[in-house]
Amino acid sequence: MSGFLGGVLDGLAALALAVGSPFAAGGPPPLAHGYVEGEYLRIAAPSAGMLESLPVARGARVAAGAPLFVIDRATAMADRDRLAAALAQARAQRADLATGKRPQEVAVLTAQKTQAEAALRYSTAELARQQELVARKVSSPDKLDQARAAHDRDHGQLAEAEAQLAVAALPARTEQLRAADEAVTQAEAALVQAERRLADLAPVAPVAALVDDTLYNPGEWVPAGSPVVSLLPPERVKLVLFVPETAMAAVTPGVGLSVRCDGCPTGLSARVTRIASQAEYTPPVIYSVGSREKLVFRVEAQVEPAPDRPLNPGLPVDVWPAGAER
Template sequence: MTRPILTVLLPLATLLLAGCNAPEETGLHGYAEGDFIRIAPDLPGRITEAPAREGERIAAGSVLVRQDDTAEQAALAAIESRIDAATARYDDALAGARDPEIAAARDLLRQALAAQSDADQARERSRALFADGHISQARLDTAEAAAQSADARVDEMRQRLNIVQLPARSDQLRALQAEIAAAEAEREGARYRVAQRTVTAPANARIHRQLRFVGEQAGPTAAVYELLPDGAVHAVLFIPEPQLADLPVGTRLAVRCDACETGLTVTISTIDDTAEFTPPILYSDASRARLVFRAEALFDADPPPPGTPLFLEPRP
């Protein structure tokens, strides 16, 4: 029974020893990584529109999210009404009184002049009667007071006519201008808050994932979409310490993977200053326990999907 067992085990041992002594791969291992961004409104609120779908390509500036803006629109309408009212008051003050108001002031002045004439005549008669001894001093004093009152009324009506014919005072106009400017500043703030209820795409991108939908609440910490912008996929690779001097920034490497186009290359863009003892993701036993430097490289053509394992080697 011993010979058959040895006959089976010896070939297996030979294969294992041959595997242990197999030549080490000379290429580099890595993976494609995407710089995803999350799209969230600046203000919390209910989603009313979220038209994009997962996998869809969108252009920069495309509307991604709209929130309920009823309160913001109402506040904006109220401020617009305040601006209209203040502007109307300013225009009215600048133009002065209208023709009907001036005509009414003139009528009042004519009435005051007529009353003044009657009072003057009554005073003169009273003076004559008092001189002849027909009326008392009290009657004369009453007539004198009535005439003086009529004179004062005429002066008042003349001043009133002058006032209605003039535009508003400069300080009153400045106050109205300041009121209009303050309302216009509030309008800009209200328009900004309305605009915040609409979120657009910051760049050309692909919708990687939709996180929230119409009717749900979204806000600064509650994103609606996760996007992968164009050009946001790069290669992450790990350079063994002995090869570091041969692979500086700017080196071009050939890339092989299941999803890679033939002839795809990358260019090393950054290399970490500190080393790691093993890559965080190991793609082969041959890369274990190496002192490696994490590096990033930019694809020279269309990249594979994020997460794709890569095998990279210097171009001949």
């Protein structure tokens, strides 16, 4: 907790340390005093827009994955649909390159091959007839040359028709297929980005949490990156303690603490997670014995296990070493 409220709470904690705690009566005095602090999750959308809906309310509890709010998504949905169509087109073009010509085109080439075969049969028969006539000296050599040329022509046309049929069954060249694959990959990546942008405009709760605050109302314009909902997960509630310099020997990271506060459940415990490297409230001078009595260290501790209902931030607490009789 920071700012004015944090300063007030720090002052109250120091005052409690100086005057003692009402819990100290009838038992060992507390090891330290402090307060509850929350680490909030402030959920925002990356793009500006009008707040369409806000299905959560202050003080409500939400489960992980529960919808929190929706920013106007008309433009983002249109962009997603456009990129989805572009991906479908890229995939269709890739499939077309891999399948060769269409059946109708293959049928045309097959018919041309049939015609070439018929022409070759005729020219082959005519060549044989002219060879026989020339041998009998009934026909001229010129007609034999014409028949031989026609035969060679028809043979070449048949070979061409067969080659065209073979090519029609082949896919596109390797370079074309590679380019088509890259186009599909780019279209897929663009669609993933569009889906992500669409999801970011309708965020869900990352964890189960308490809705601490809602900062906009439906119909209002929300700037890009501006938090709309503030969440407080139970596991992100910690204790901020102020341990006297004389008691620091008993406080190390991981040590257990017993916790008591107004309205808290009995048997509450915590574990030290962080100890400040520098003391507070006393200027950096040579300390006398009297000044050391006012020297405190900021210590953070995590309540274990996290209570079903998070402790209210700002709530004063007192702690004892784990197992100490109170």
